[in-house]
Amino acid sequence: MTSQTTPPLAKNSPPFTIQKNVDRVLVPVIVRDKEGHIVEHLEEKDFQIFDNGKPRAINLFMIERRVKTFSATATNGSRGTILQDPAIKRRERSAPPRFIVLVFDDMHLSIEDMAAAKKAGTELLAGSLLDTDYVAVASLSGRTNSGLTQDRAKLQETITSLQPRSVLKPNQTDCPKLDYYEADLIENKHDQTALQDAEQQLKICSTPPPDMLEEMAEMAARRTFSAGQLDVKTSFGWIERFIHAMSDLPGQRTLILVSPGFLTITPESMDAESHVIDAAARSDVMVSAMDARGVYVAEMNASDDMRGRSPRAVTDFRRSAMMGAGGVMSELADATGGTYFHGSNDLSAGLEKLADAPDCVYMLELSLDGIKQNGTYHRLKIKIDQEGVNVQARHGYFAPKPEKKK
Template identity: 30%
Template sequence: MAFFAAAVSSLLSQQAAKPEMSTRETPPAFQLKVERNLVVVRVIVRDREGRVQGSLRKEDFGLYDNGKPQTISHFAVERAPGEPTPAAIASGGKAQEGEAGVPSMSTPRRFLALYFDDVHLDLQDIMTSRDAAETYLKKSLGPGDRAAIYTSSGQVALDFTSDQDAFHRTLQRLLPRPVGDLTADRNCPDIGDYQAYMIVMEKNPQAIDVATEEGFECNCRGLPREAQPQCRADQQRDAYSLAVHVLNLTQDNAEYSLRGVERIIRRMAVLPGQRTVMLVSPGFMTASQRQHLNDVVDRALGSNVVVSTLDARGLATDPAIATSAMNPVIPMDRPDLANLKAQILIQREFWTQDPMTTLARDTGGVFFHNSNDLAQGFLEAGALPEVSYVLTYSPTNLKRDGRFHTITVKLANRGGLEVQARRGYYAPSKTQDAAAEEKEELRGALFSQEDVNELPSDLRTQYFRLSQSQARLSVFTHVDIGSIHFAKENGRNLDQLTILVAVFDENGNIVVVKQKEVTFRLRDETLDRLRKSGLTARTSFDVKPGSYLLRQVVRDGTSSVMSGLSRSVQIAF
C-alpha cells in the first residue's frame, strides 16, 4: 500500500513538473503527394454572348457524381486580381532602425509560366509562337507580374523574372527537340500515333487492315502471284510491330509533355498570387494516359493553378482532305481504304486536342485554337476569368477502385447560361495517410494567396539592422485563444498549435520557412488568463534589405481550423 501511494505521488510530481506550455521549432514538410477523398471543381459560368457571370451563390449550383447528387462542402468565389492587399503597419515595441510593413508595390501578384512543348512542336510553329510570346510579354507584363519560360524537353528554361532581355534570349533558343523520331519508320505503311493506338490497344481490325494493305501495295504488288499471300501475312505482322514501336514513342513524348506541366504546377504551388500556365503545343496523344492527365488536373486544382492552352498550328485544315497527299500508296481501286484512313485522321485530331481541351476546361483556363492570330491567343490565355466558382465535395460512398467518375454541374433556374467545368475524375486506389493530409493542408494554406479566418489571428513585424547588408526581421503571431476548444485530461487543458511563417522575395521565390509547434498543458487558471490576453509567438529571420511578402498560417490541432494572412514588408535603411 505504501509502495502504491509512493508511485502515485511520483506520477503526480512528474505531471506537475511538465511545463504548461512548450514551443519547439520543427522543419516543415511541403513536397508531399496526397490523394484526398475530396474533389475540387472550378466552374466558370457565361451567358450566350460569352460574358462571365459573377453573381451566383452556392444554392444556385447542383453537383452530381456519376449522376448522384452531392453536398457542396466548400464554396468560394474567386475574382481576377485587383489592387494588392495593403500591408499591415507594424506595431508594438520600437525597433532600432524602423518598422517593417511599408507596402511594396513591386510585390508580384500574378505569375505566368509560358510552356513550349518543343517535344511536339515543329520549327515553323516554334518560330511563329515565340514571336507572338515575345510581343505579349513586352506589351502585357505589368509591374506586379512575373513570367517564366519552360519547355517539355527541359533543355531550355528561365525561372520567374520581369527581365525582357532574358525573355528574348531564352525564346531565341527554342528549337524542336522530339524524343525519338516518329516519322523515321513511317514511309510505308504510314502508321501514325492514333492508328498505332487503335492497332495495339483497341485491336481494331480496320486499322490493321489499312496498314496491311498499304504495306502490301509498297512491298508485295510486284511479286509473283503465288508469293503475294505470304507477303501479305508478313506485312500484317510487320505493321503490328511498327504500331507497337510508334505507340511506345508516342507515349514517351506525351509523358515528357505531361510531366513538364506537372513540374511547373509544383513550382508554382509555392508562389503567392495568381498563377497561370500557358501551354503552347500542336497537341499530343494521351488516349492511353488518361489517369496521368487526370492527376495533372487534380494537382493544378489543388494548387490553385489555371492552365490555358494554345494550338500553335493556327488555322486548322481538314485532315481528310490531305489524306491522298499523305498516303499516295493507297491504291485507287480501294476507296474504302482511303475513307478508313480519312476517318482515322479525323479521330486523331480529336484525341491529340483532348489533353489541350481537358487541361483548359477542367482548371478554368482557355483553349485557343483554329486561329492564326497567336498574339490574340496569348492575350486570351493570359487573362484570368473575371469570376470563377470553386466547389468542393466529398463523394458519397466512394470506392477506392481507381475507376472514372463523371461530374455534372447544373444551375438551378438559370436558363441561357453555359457552364465550364471538369467532366470527371479517377477515384483513388489506396488508403489515405491522415498525417500526410494534415501536412498537405498546411502546405496548401501557406502557398495560397487568400486570407483564411477560421481561427482569429493577427501578425505584426519589426526589424533591427545587424549590419550594412543584414537585418533581423521579427514576426509576432497573435492568436485568440478564446476561440479554441481544449481537450481535458487529468485536470489539464490540452491542445497543440502549428505556426508556419514563410518569407517570399519580390519575384515570388521562397526565401525561408519556419514552423513552430506550441503544445498546451494548461491549468484552468492559466487558460483563463490566456483567453483574455491571447497567445503571442515570435519568429525571427535574418534577411537582406528589400521587398518581401510574408505568409503566416496557424492551425489548431484539436479542431483542424486554420488562419492564413499575407503581408508585404519593406526593409530599408
C-alpha cells in the same frame, strides 16, 4: 529597370511523381453570362453538382478572386461560410503580381507551327504584358527554362532558342509510318482497316514475306504505341512539375500551354490528366491552352506515299487523331478556369487573350467518402440556379484505386 528578386521556377526538380489525394476532389467553376462576362456574387445554394447523374453534397465552398481575395472556412467537414478578407481594401489599391509560365510544346509542334508560336510569344512580350508581371518561358520537354523573370530580353532570348524535339515522334524513315492513334487502333482496338493500311505500307517500303506481313505490322504498332504512352506520361509529368513549381507564388498564377495537343486515349493517360487537374486546383494555378496549329487540314499531302492505300481511310485516321489531340487542351482549360484558344491563325491575339485571367472562380469540394475505390471514371455535371449562364468546369475524375500491398 531596377533589379528585383526573381522568384525561381524549378529547373532541376526531382523526378516526376504524381501526388494523389484520395479523400476529396476540387472542382473549379467559372460562370459567365450570355455576353461572356464573369458572373460574380453567387452563393453555395446556387450550385448543384451531379456525380454520374446523382446529386452530391458540396463539402466545401470557396470563392477565389484574382485581384480581390475571399476565402472560406469549414470546421470538421462542415460546409464553408464565405468571409471577407480584412486586407481587401489594401489589395484593391495594390493588385498582387501575376506569374505567367509560357510552356511551348517542343515535343509535338512541327517546325512551321513552332515558328508561328515563337512569333506570337515575341509579340506578347513586346506589348501585352504589364511591367509588374513575372514570366517564364519553358519547353514541355523540360530542356528549356528561362526561370521566372521580368527581364524581357532574357525571355526573348529563350523564345528564340526553342526548337522542336522529335525524341518520341515517329521517324520519317520508319516502316511502316504509324502514329499513336493508328497504333492504338491496331494494338488495342484490333481495327482491321488500320491493320491493312500498315500492311500496305510495309509492301511499299520493304519486301517482307507475305506470311509475315500481319505480324510485322502488329510489332510496329506495338512499338509506336509504347512510345506514345511514354510521350503522354512525359507530357503530363512536365505540366504537373511546372504547376507545383508555381504553387507557392504570391499572386495570380497562369500556365499557358502552346501546343498542337496530344492524345489521351487510354485509361492511364486519362487518369494522369485527372491528377494534373487536381494538382492545378490545389495549387491555385489556372491552365490555359492555345492550339498552335491554327486552322489545320487533315487531307493528304505530297509527302504521303499512297500506293495501294485507301485515301479515305488515311484521311479519316489523320482527322480523328488531330481532333482528338485538341481534347486535352480543352479539358485542362475547362477544368482549371482557363481558356482554350483554337481554330484561328491569329496566334498573337490568342496569347494576348490567354494572358488575362478571370476575376472570379468558384471552388467546390467533394468528399470521396462512400465512393468505391475501383479506379472508375466519374462524370461531373454542374448546374446553376440562374438562367442564361454558361458554366465551365472539369468534366469528371477517376475514383482512387486502393494501394497495392507490397
